[in-house]
Amino acid sequence: MRHLLLGNEAIAYGALSAGVAVAAGYPGTPSSEIIETLEEYKDRFVEWATNEKTAVEMAYGAALAGARALAAMKHVGLNVAADPLHSAAYTGVVGGFLIVTADDPNMWSSQNEQDSRWYGLQSYIPVLEPSEPQEAFKMAKEGLLLSESLEHPVMLRSVTRLSHVRAPVDVEPPAPPKFGKFSRNMEKYVLVPQNARARRADLLKKWERIADIAARFISVEGDGPVTVVTSGVGYLYAVEAVERLRVKATIIKASMSVPLPRKILDLIRGDAVVVEEGDPVVETQLRILGVRTRGKLDGFFPRMGELSLRSVIEGVSKALNLGVKLPEPPRPPLQPPPRPPYFCPGCPHMGTFYALKLAAAGHNVVWSGDIGCYTLGINTGQQDLATHMGSSVGLGMGIAVADKEKLVIATIGDSTFYHAALPQLVDLKTKRIPMVVVIMDNEYTAMTGGQPSPSKLIPAEKLAEAVGLKHYAMDPADLKKSIEVAKKAIADAKSGEPVVVVSRRPCILEAYRTARRSGVRPPKYYVVADKCKACGICYNVLRCYAITRLPDGKAWIDPSLCNGCSMCAQVCPYDAIKTEDPERARKWLELWSRA
Amino acid sequence: MVTSIVVVGVGGQGVMTLARWIGRAALAAGYDVKIAEVHGLSQRGGSVEVHVRFGERVYGPVVSEADADYVAALEALEALRAFKYIKEGGVLVVNKRIIQIPGRYVDPEQVYAALSSYARTRFIPAFDIAVKLGDPIYENSVIFGFMARMLGLDGYVDWLDARNLKAFEEGRKLASS
Ligand SMILES: Cc1ncc(C[n+]2csc(CCOP(=O)(O)OP(=O)(O)O)c2C)c(N)n1
Numbered sequence: 001m002r003h004l005l006l007g008n009e010a011i012a013y014g015a016l017s018a019g020v021a022v023a024a025g026y027p028g029t030p031s032s033e034i035i036e037t038l039e040e041y042k043d044r045f046v047e048w049a050t051n052e053k054t055a056v057e058m059a060y061g062a063a064l065a066g067a068r069a070l071a072a073m074k075h076v077g078l079n080v081a082a083d084p085l086h087s088a089a090y091t092g093v094v095g096g097f098l099i100v101t102a103d104d105p106n107m108w109s110s111q112n113e114q115d116s117r118w119y120g121l122q123s124y125i126p127v128l129e130p131s132e133p134q135e136a137f138k139m140a141k142e143g144l145l146l147s148e149s150l151e152h153p154v155m156l157r158s159v160t161r162l163s164h165v166r167a168p169v170d171v172e173p174p175a176p177p178k179f180g181k182f183s184r185n186m187e188k189y190v191l192v193p194q195n196a197r198a199r200r201a202d203l204l205k206k207w208e209r210i211a212d213i214a215a216r217f218i219s220v221e222g223d224g225p226v227t228v229v230t231s232g233v234g235y236l237y238a239v240e241a242v243e244r245l246r247v248k249a250t251i252i253k254a255s256m257s258v259p260l261p262r263k264i265l266d267l268i269r270g271d272a273v274v275v276e277e278g279d280p281v282v283e284t285q286l287r288i289l290g291v292r293t294r295g296k297l298d299g300f301f302p303r304m305g306e307l308s309l310r311s312v313i314e315g316v317s318k319a320l321n322l323g324v325k326l327p328e329p330p331r332p333p334l335q336p337p338p339r340p341p342y343f344c345p346g347c348p349h350m351g352t353f354y355a356l357k358l359a360a361a362g363h364n365v366v367w368s369g370d371i372g373c374y375t376l377g378i379n380t381g382q383q384d385l386a387t388h389m390g391s392s393v394g395l396g397m398g399i400a401v402a403d404k405e406k407l408v409i410a411t412i413g414d415s416t417f418y419h420a421a422l423p424q425l426v427d428l429k430t431k432r433i434p435m436v437v438v439i440m441d442n443e444y445t446a447m448t449g450g451q452p453s454p455s456k457l458i459p460a461e462k463l464a465e466a467v468g469l470k471h472y473a474m475d476p477a478d479l480k481k482s483i484e485v486a487k488k489a490i491a492d493a494k495s496g497e498p499v500v501v502v503s504r505r506p507c508i509l510e511a512y513r514t515a516r517r518s519g520v521r522p523p524k525y526y527v528v529a530d531k532c533k534a535c536g537i538c539y540n541v542l543r544c545y546a547i548t549r550l551p552d553g554k555a556w557i558d559p560s561l562c563n564g565c566s567m568c569a570q571v572c573p574y575d576a577i578k579t580e581d582p583e584r585a586r587k588w589l590e591l592w593s594r595a
Numbered sequence: 596m597v598t599s600i601v602v603v604g605v606g607g608q609g610v611m612t613l614a615r616w617i618g619r620a621a622l623a624a625g626y627d628v629k630i631a632e633v634h635g636l637s638q639r640g641g642s643v644e645v646h647v648r649f650g651e652r653v654y655g656p657v658v659s660e661a662d663a664d665y666v667a668a669l670e671a672l673e674a675l676r677a678f679k680y681i682k683e684g685g686v687l688v689v690n691k692r693i694i695q696i697p698g699r700y701v702d703p704e705q706v707y708a709a710l711s712s713y714a715r716t717r718f719i720p721a722f723d724i725a726v727k728l729g730d731p732i733y734e735n736s737v738i739f740g741f742m743a744r745m746l747g748l749d750g751y752v753d754w755l756d757a758r759n760l761k762a763f764e765e766g767r768k769l770a771s772s
Binding site: 002004006029030032108109132160161164165166167168233236237239240306308309310326327328329330331332333334335336337338339340341342343344449539540543544545547548549550551558560561 | 605606607615618619622627628629630631632633634640641642653654655656657658659660661662672673675676678679680681682683694695696697698699700701705706709710712713731
């Protein structure tokens with residue numbers, strides 16, 4: 001029976017059927033379900049690493065020891081792991097080593113649109129590019145085995161429209177895990193310059209061999225006069241576009257898109273239309289091989305965002321001068337207001353930001369932000385920057401030394417803190433940079449679906465303590481106390497001392513799951529209309545998503561959205577927000593803190 | 596022939612589940628299927644949009660603007676937002692419900708009137724039906740029943756559990772009448 005599987009699930013099953021024994025990753029949309037799927041298999045070592053570098057190192061080390069290993073991450077994660085990645089190509093491996101990266105064209109959940117395939121060219125690692133889930137299964141399996149036979153790492157590049165596409169997939173059962181034995185090979189594995197030079201020479205030779213092998217990954221459909229070169233999901237759109245346009249074409253699919261084999265030249269007649277997702281990586285290689293191309297380099301297809309059937313039909317039409325005009329998209333009879341994402345009602349980050357905002361009133365604050373659910377602090381103007389994981393503390397330190405007038409408040413989630421900010425903590429102390437670092441510890445990696453975070457095992461305050469930094473604890477569901485704590489921390493920073501605040505309360509979604517399991521129904525809060533004076537503090541300053549401003553300015557709490565956090569009742573100056581059963585509300589706060 | 600459907604709503608309404616149900620019924624009916632989901636940031640109370648395509652052989656996973664045979668909206672403001680996907684003659688199925696956006700109150704009647712201006716809009720009181728059945732979470736099952744009937748897939752849902760099936764039947768009846 002074929003099952004509807006996500007591309008990510010298919011990748012995991014492919015690796016399983018190749019006998020993967022060690023798999024490591026760091027969560028990141030659209031890649032997370034690969035490790036989540038593998039986690040179910042207890043006969044192998046599968047882990048969420050603290051960041052992508054340690055994930056790649058874990059898998060690389062295992063592959064050096066002869067195991068079949070996989071590392072999975074989103075595209076930007078590969079930047080974090082770039083150092084060991086490049087070394088892996090120099091040393092080679094013994095067991096199969098497959099690096100899976102999921103790119104995010106159109107930036108559905110990312111800060112940039114980088115194309116991982118460049119890393120293949122840069123590091124001399126071949127890149128496989130499946131186009132749909134069934135092929136992802138096959139290539140994950142083949143890729144791992146190919147890596148082992150080449151004794152060289154192999155990358156598998158996915159994109160959002162593969163990782164998060166569900167389609168029927170036939171899977172084969174998992175093969176037993178292949179662990180290994182480490183054998184010494186100092187000349188290969190110790191990259192002192194003398195050894196590294198020999199490895200470099202070897203690598204260049206190997207790369208030529210790999211380019212020949214890439215020819216095996218080329219398939220051809222049709223034999224029309226128009227040549228269309230495709231890779232990855234670009235292939236899918238190209239087939240459909242050519243069909244709709246009734247163009248007689250030869251469609252060449254390069255499933256190993258890095259490196260492109262010289263043999264591809266034998267298949268190309270005249271100019272080549274190139275359809276690929278992301279940057280013009282295939283097209284650039286074709287140009288180097290001397291092919292005249294019509295792709296993204298000259299603007300036949302958009303350089304931004306992801307491909308669509310529409311943009312590919314229009315691009316092919318432009319490239320072939322067909323003059324096809326597609327119908328304009330219908331305009332809505334009424335323009336709806338935008339619906340940006342908000343903190344979930346009861347999100348502890350909402351309480352932390354509220355407390356920080358009130359405590360920092362009157363100060364000239366730079367809200368040094370970061371990547372995670374708490375980036376939604378933009379909704380209350382409390383993120384002045386958020387560029388990459390670790391930006392809050394890292395860039396915050398730079399701002400603090402450059403502009404001494406400002407008070408820097410860095411806000412960072414727990415998973416992000418362990419991922420990216422431990423070295424910064426050391427710099428904060430050794431350079432004594434006066435700023436407030438707020439670790440928003442919801443005990444999960446919430447943004448990417450609630451994966452575990454190290455915070456339960458290694459509380460952040462212990463690390464602050466070890467480094468010798470002054471630190472405070474706060475519970476964001478207790479707003480009055482939180483404001484007091486935040487005021488103290490701000491006073492410390494103003495007096496020249498770096499200070500850490502750990503604001504701890506579990507993610508409300510996890511709390512809700514716990515409640516459902518234990519049969520507890522969280523309380524609901526409601527507005528007593530007579531008492532509400534329409535001041536707007538609950539919906540403007542606290543900004544709970546469950547609270548709506550009615551036409552007369554009064555507040556209304558949507559009972560289907562309220563999560564019973566009590567924060568609105570705490571901020572209401574008129575005591576107009578109530579709950580039916582205060583005892584139940586108290587118990588809920590208690591259960592929640594243990595979720 | 597490929598049928599293209601865009602399913603939209605607000606994070607938490609079960610948009611993804613509805614899309615997967617449609618896909619599963621289509622698979623059971625013997626079709627090739629692709630469901631394009633978006634995970635991550637889009638789920639935090641924001642707009643959610645999932646594309647479903649089924650047919651003998653489905654290539655591209657994403658539905659283009661002006662190319663959807665159906666738009667199924669679990670919420671009326673999201674129906675407006677997805678309007679651009681409807682192809683000429685396409686059907687817009689709307690759950691008669693508005694989830695207000697904080698600080699951006701809109702008059703529901705104005706929204707419904709705007710949606711009615713399109714000749715092939717079908718309003719379904721899925722939220723009200725679900726509440727009558729005991730829980731608003733069944734609203735997506737009601738819409739599923741309606742859609743499944745329209746798509747000729749209502750004979751391929753024997754895997755649906757009893758409580759959802761009840762809501763499904765309500766939706767299916769609306770499509771038959
Ligand atoms: C290098 C890199 N890896 C992964 C991601 C994906 N990602 C975005 S935020 C985040 C962590 C969020 O967890 P946390 O810091 O605990 O904050 P929360 O969402 O729980 O509030 C991750 C893994 C990324 N943006 N960049």
